[in-house]
Amino acid sequence: QVQLQESGPGLVKPSETLSLTCTVSGGSISSYYCSWIRQAPGKGLEWIGYMSYSGSTNYNPSLKSRVTISVDTSKNQFSLRLTSVTAADTAVYFCATQLPGSYFDYWGQGTLVSVSS
Amino acid sequence: DIQMTQSPSTLSASVGDRVTITCRASQSISIWLAWYQQKPGKAPQLLIYKASSLESGVPSRFSGSGSGTEFTLTITSLQPDDFGTYYCLRYDSYSRTFGQGTKVEI
Numbered sequence: 001q002v003q004l005q006e007s008g009p010g011l012v013k014p015s016e017t018l019s020l021t022c023t024v025s026g027g028s029i030s031s032y033y034c035s036w037i038r039q040a041p042g043k044g045l046e047w048i049g050y051m052s053y054s055g056s057t058n059y060n061p062s063l064k065s066r067v068t069i070s071v072d073t074s075k076n077q078f079s080l081r082l083t084s085v086t087a088a089d090t091a092v093y094f095c096a097t098q099l100p101g102s103y104f105d106y107w108g109q110g111t112l113v114s115v116s117s
Numbered sequence: 118d119i120q121m122t123q124s125p126s127t128l129s130a131s132v133g134d135r136v137t138i139t140c141r142a143s144q145s146i147s148i149w150l151a152w153y154q155q156k157p158g159k160a161p162q163l164l165i166y167k168a169s170s171l172e173s174g175v176p177s178r179f180s181g182s183g184s185g186t187e188f189t190l191t192i193t194s195l196q197p198d199d200f201g202t203y204y205c206l207r208y209d210s211y212s213r214t215f216g217q218g219t220k221v222e223i
Contacts, residue, residue, distance in 0.1 A: 035213075045161065045204055047213040058211050061118060094160055101210045103151035107160035 002027040004095050004108035012089075012115050018082040022095030022108055025076070029053075032097035034071055034078035035104060040091045050098065051078065085115045119143050121207050123216035130223060136192040138219045140205035145185045149208050152181055152190045155218075156201040164203075165190065197223060 008020035022034070035050040049059035051069045059067050068081040082089060092112050096104040120143040130136050140150065148168040153161035163172045165181035168188055178193045192199055200223045205216040 044218045045155075045206075045215040047215060050213075060212075096160075098208075101149075101208065103163065103166050103206060103208050104161075104213075105163065110160055 002097065002106045004097065004106055006093060006095050006108045006111040008111060008113070010112060010114060012085055012113060013117050014086055014115055015084055018080070018085050018089060018113055018115075020080045020093055020095075020111065020113070021077050022079070023075075023077050024097070027106075028073075029071060029076045029078065029097075030073055032106075033100060034069065035096045035098055036069060036080045037094045037096055037104070038091040039094070039110070040088075043091075046091075048080065048082075048093075052100065087115050089113070090115045118212070119146060119207060119214055121205055121214050121216040123203075123205055123219050125219060126217065127220045127222065130195050130221065132195055132197060132223065134195045136195050136199075136221065138190045138203055138205075138221075140183075140188045140190070140216050142186045142188075142207055146207045146209070148184050150181075150183070150188050151206045151208065152179075153204045153206060154199075154201050155204065161204060195221075195223065199223065 003025045005023045012018045033050045033052050036048040051057045066083045071078040092110040094110045095108040097106045122141045150168045152165040155161040169181045180191050202218045202220045204218050207214050
């Protein structure tokens with residue numbers, strides 16, 4: 001059974017960079033596309049983007065200029081960087097896996113990141 | 118970009134009721150739609166994929182239908198454990214878009 005676990009700082013200052021890591025166990029990260037999704041408090045789900053196992057990426061156009069997703073196959077991990085954060089980036093961030101052109105199948109439990117000085 | 122519109126945003130129902138949630142796409146997405154249930158503080162759980170395929174382990178009271186631009190999720194006999202928020206997700210080779218969610222209150 002594939003399991004995902006997010007990790008990273010729970011508090012980030014405005015204008016700084018949010019960095020999160022997702023560790024995958026029970027399966028090889030090379031078999032999946034790696035995605036990030038977020039959910040602001042009391043709001044709906046927002047897809048951030050994904051990286052394919054060939055290294056190509058696709059990002060939500062609304063976040064594209066600030067987002068980078070990368071994969072470290074040696075550690076079975078993938079990461080999210082979101083630059084120039086504001087209070088509007090406060091959310092629970094989920095990592096998830098998907099097959100090409102498919103829905104999200106495995107999810108992490110989510111981690112809350114607050115943006116505040 | 119393709120927009121997904123869910124309705125209603127909130128639904129109050131009783132145990133045993135038949136419940137229907139609708140998701141409309143701003144342009145045709147064929148059958149590339151999934152449905153998730155989310156409970157407070159938890160990650161979403163997959164219910165339906167490819168518009169009408171039931172995920173393994175999901176009770177048969179859940180069903181999905183539709184194609185093109187209009188899709189429905191039906192719960193034939195609502196159970197107490199079915200409270201939560203339901204989201205549709207459209208997916209293709211390049212992008213993903215969630216509907217805004219439907220909160221089901223029992």
